[in-house]
Amino acid sequence: MSAPRGAEVPELTAADAARGFELGPIRPPSEAQSLLVRVIRNCTWNRCTFCPVYKGTKASQRDVEDVLADVDAMAAVASVLHEKGWGAVRAGELPQESYQVELFRRAGERSVFLQDADPCAVKPEKLAAVIARVKARFSSVERVTTYGRARTLARRAPEQLALLHEAGLTRVHLGLESGCDEVLQAVDKGVTSEELIAAGAKVLGAGMELCFYLMPGLGGRSAADAHVAGSARVIRAVAAAAPPAPATRAASQAGAAPDAGPAHPFVVRLRTAAVSPGTPLADRAASGDFVLPDDVEVVREIRGVLDQVGDARFELRSDHSLNLLPELEGSLPADRERLLTLLDAYLALPPDEQALFALGARLGAFRRLADLDDPQRRAAVEAQLGGYRQPSPDELLAAARDLRARFI
Template sequence: MDYQGDIIRPPSEAFSIILQATVGCSHNRCTFCGAYRAPEKIFSVKSWDRLQTDLEFAAQYCRRQTTVFLADGDALALEDTTLTRLLEAIRRQLPWVRRVSAYATCQNIAHKSDAQLKAYRTLGLSRLYMGLESGHDPTLKAIAKGVDSQAMITAGQRVRNAGLFLSVTCLLGIAGVDNSLEHARATAEVLNRMQPQQIAVLTLMLLPNTPLYRMATKGRFLMPDQIGLFQELRTLLAALGPHRTQFHANHASNYFSLSGRLPKDQGQMLATIDRALAGAILLKPETHRGL
């Protein structure tokens, strides 16, 4: 398989066939993200010959893997004809695969029609991972997401209406100290309107190759401390409505693991956060945290 640069994938895709259809991220302006920075990665689309070679490799050597993840940062940036051709090829050459997934930016979802999204679902693309990060408009502007909360809501609802599984990522700490709780409440409000099947909460880690890191070193951005992050998490979780969803705050970046189904496990998870706030649970050492 041809992999250009480090490959980022969701934790739930750990055992998937990773097919790098694009290199980098077509947006690549988010101030907190260091995954696709130049000169290591400049956005490009893999050639069809390269994709075909990788599919032939997977057909021979990946027969035990039943899921495919289309890397890199946003494979949904592919033109409709190319993505359709790729999904058809996966179905034809890897007939045992039961799920194809990909990251998707709000912008790329907006560039697809409802009919196209439904067609991708028919062809096997059944899960999209969308980076919301925050539902707080001033924070979205500050981190250069390029869209506002209403655009995020519309994109999420369209993905769900097309019959695809929607997993949404949120970032603790991304609004800094001053807007921490406003960010948590606004994010919960957006999630309540999106109603994704899965919510994944990560904790911001400042990476040296990012603008946000440079702002922090100059004192222009201040991360909440552990207690502040736990209060932010509690505020977000408590404000989520009764829609059914998987809730995971068990990423390597988090100080402790939290996972359950809403609304069934909401009370139990809130109690766990309260124990963390009281210093009653063992926290992950800084050396064990990562992305």
């Protein structure tokens, strides 16, 4: 049987290492040390009102041979870095973008991320060829992940997603933003809550991990309750489609070798909403048509979501500097009470303490709620407040909310 397309690799040359390769502008924080392979340029939708990333750019598909050549170039760079170290970049022997290959190398060459906004829009056979080339060049790779749009994934046949999983795609990062149709329409997301559920269920059904990005605050003050209820509904529906936990399945099979899939197939990552300058959402905010919730209101929203997801099973992650409480992480439903207790502890603080913590978190002085009791950290934040004359809690929360835009 012949090797699948992409898996047959040509001999590398010094020219491959020097040639350079494309890097897209963003990747999730969890992919900071991944090899970045740019399959498609920019965003084919590009209309979400809150998103500044690709505004003013045009989307284009890359020729698959060019993407394979990029993988070859990165393999050649890795080989030179292995032999000569970073000095090869300083000497001009390797292109500047080799820094990402070096990060990947230092992390053990285990993880690969496909860029840009929706590589799943490429024909599955082409994407499978790219993954095959990645695996042929880097045999230690354990994880290949990608961004995906819900509408694209919802329209894929199960066999097409199975093909990608068999090729080695292990995780899809998908922007949920909101599960509320009213909010999705208001931000021009171009997907419906039913498409989000269908896409999530299909990704999990194909045996891959799913990572949803939820944006507390995106409904603005006016649609906060609907945003919470819709998002909890979508999370519940997608969690119901996830395969059973490994231990559960092992027990039910009474000793049979379990085929349990990934340990944490469904992850929800929090990305607190912020208004990015120059976006359509910023225009709405300037006209008063959209009011971004402050940190106390966002914490109430997250509490509402956790309250309404019931016994849904998923991992909650808070791994972005936009979030007020990085410690708000755990395995649901087991950790639900602990997480609700943490949120309630913040909500029970007097208004001036809530505001002090919010501002201190945005200034980088507070990482955990318990840091409020640290005299040195408090002093650092209060010193920053010297410029404010007797600010009210509302003024401080407004300042903390404005600071969010810095972290986009």
